[in-house]
Amino acid sequence: MNADTWDERYAASELVWGAAPNRWVEQECAALDPGTVLDLACGEGRNALWLAELGWRVSAVDFSAVGLQKGGAAELRTAVGHPIEWICADVTRYRHRQPVDLVLISYLQVIAAERRAVVRTAAQSLTAGGVLLVVAHHSLNLTAGTGGPQDATVLYSAEDLVEDLDGTGLGIDKAEQVLRPVDGAPRPAIDTLLRAHRPA
Numbered sequence: 643m644n645a646d647t648w649d650e651r652y653a654a655s656e657l658v659w660g661a662a663p664n665r666w667v668e669q670e671c672a673a674l675d676p677g678t679v680l681d682l683a684c685g686e687g688r689n690a691l692w693l694a695e696l697g698w699r700v701s702a703v704d705f706s707a708v709g710l711q712k713g714g715a716a717e718l719r720t721a722v723g724h725p726i727e728w729i730c731a732d733v734t735r736y737r738h739r740q741p742v743d744l745v746l747i748s749y750l751q752v753i754a755a756e757r758r759a760v761v762r763t764a765a766q767s768l769t770a771g772g773v774l775l776v777v778a779h780h781s782l783n784l785t786a787g788t789g790g791p792q793d794a795t796v797l798y799s800a801e802d803l804v805e806d807l808d809g810t811g812l813g814i815d816k817a818e819q820v821l822r823p824v825d826g827a828p829r830p831a832i833d834t835l836l837r838a839h840r841p842a
Contacts, residue, residue: 644705645705645706645707645732653708662688662692663688663689663691663692663693664688664689664748664749664777665822666775666777666820666822666833666835667689667692667746667748667775667777668692670775670816670835670837671693671696671744671746671775672696674743674744674773676693676696676697676698676699676723677698677699677742677743677744678698678699678701678740678742678743678744678769679693679698679699679700679701679742679743679744679745679746680701680703680738680742680744680745680746680764680767681693681700681701681702681703681746681748682703682733682736682745682746682747682750682760682764683703683704683733683747683748683749683750684702684703684704684709684710684713684748685704685706685709685713685748686709686712686713686716687702687709687710687712687713687714687716687717687726687728689746689748690702690713690726691713691716691717691720691722691726693744693746694717694720694722694723694724694726695720695721695722695723696723697723697724698723698724698744699724700724700726700727701726701727701729701738701742702726702727702728702729703729703730703731703733703736704729704730704731704733705730705731705732705733706730707730710728710729710730713726713728714726714728733750733760734752734756734759734760736763737763738767741767741768741769741772742767742768742769742772743768743769743771743772743773744772744773744774744775745764745765745767745768745772745773745774745775746775747760747761747764747774747775747776747777747778748776748777748778749777749778749779750776750778751778751779751790751791751793751796751797752796753795753796754795754798754802757798757802757806758806761774761776761803761806761807762806762807762810765807765810765811765812765838765840766810768812768839768840769840770840770841770842771839771840771841771842772839772840773837773838773839774807774812774836774837774838774839774840775836775837776803776834776835776836776837777833777834777835778797778798778833778834779791779797779831779832779833779834780797780798780799780819780832780833780834781794781797781798781799782799782819782832783797783831783832784797786829786832787829787830787831787832788824788827788828788829788830788831789824789827789831790831798834799819799834800817800818800819800834800835800836801817802834803817803834803836804817804836807838811840811841812838812839812840813838813839813840813841814836814837814838815837815838815839816835816836816837817835817836817837818835818836819832819833819834819835820832820833820834820835821833
């Protein structure tokens with residue numbers, strides 16, 4: 643989907659994904675010491691806002707101007723420690739200007755070549771000791787899970803991400819599929835979860 647499609651989707655409802663952070667983002671980031679974070683494909687900013695409340699200095703990137711506007715409006719109602727930098731850009735081509743302590747990629751569902759480019763650029767953006775966290779809809783959702791795009795070309799596994807990161811110098815801390823309950827659905831969603839770090 644392009645930026646116009648996402649603008650329409652975000653404009654059509656109050657919050658598409660809700661206000662709370664993604665459960666895996668919360669699980670993996672709650673104990674990290676706040677620093678600088680790059681949130682790629684941030685959407686309406688739920689993870690960016692949560693991280694900012696914890697004291698992170700957040701740069702949040704998305705190609706949907708409507709999503710970013712909604713995130714900025716929510717920021718005005720939220721007690722964040724540092725102002726969030728909202729950046730309207732296509733994450734498949736975006737290059738951040740300085741290294742960060744954390745890069746978050748949450749449900750960026752693009753074709754393999756674009757995903758690999760984003761993941762490898764994200765790895766290059768990390769400081770020594772920095773963490774990369776990727777959460778996505780797993781390929782198995784097509785046959786065994788719930789939700790997510792019904793397009794195999796934009797779904798991927800943790801093993802795919804490990805291959806994407808080959809040669810980047812990152813250490814893999816966690817690469818697995820995880821189950822996420824979905825209200826009203828007969829079976830959970832299957833998510834891809836990868837956490838990696840650049841050695842200090």
